[in-house]
Amino acid sequence: MNWISIKDRMPQNSATQDVLCWHKENGCFMGKVIDGKWYLYFQDSGLQYDKYHSGLITHWQYLPESPKL
Numbered sequence: 823m824n825w826i827s828i829k830d831r832m833p834q835n836s837a838t839q840d841v842l843c844w845h846k847e848n849g850c851f852m853g854k855v856i857d858g859k860w861y862l863y864f865q866d867s868g869l870q871y872d873k874y875h876s877g878l879i880t881h882w883q884y885l886p887e888s889p890k891l
Contacts, residue, residue: 825881832858833882844881851875852885 825844833841833855843853843860853862853869860876863869 823883823886825883827881828879833884839884841882841884843879845875846878846880848875848878853879 833839835855835857837854837856840852840854840863843851843862845851845862851862851864853860855861859871860879861869861871862875864872
């Protein structure tokens with residue numbers, strides 16, 4: 823999978839679709855976009871919208887398919 827710049831397109835607004843996102847200062851997070859806002863998963867507090875962190879997202883990509891067991 824390739825990283826997609828947020829300048830090119832954003833992921834669908836979806837409360838059910840997680841994506842990987844690249845934070846300019848802190849690397850890779852898992853999150854989603856709801857109503858045009860990034861919601862990121864933080865280890866200590868779970869899913870939350872954070873204006874500081876979400877403003878530094880530069881790229882995203884869909885999660886890979888789960889393994890076949």
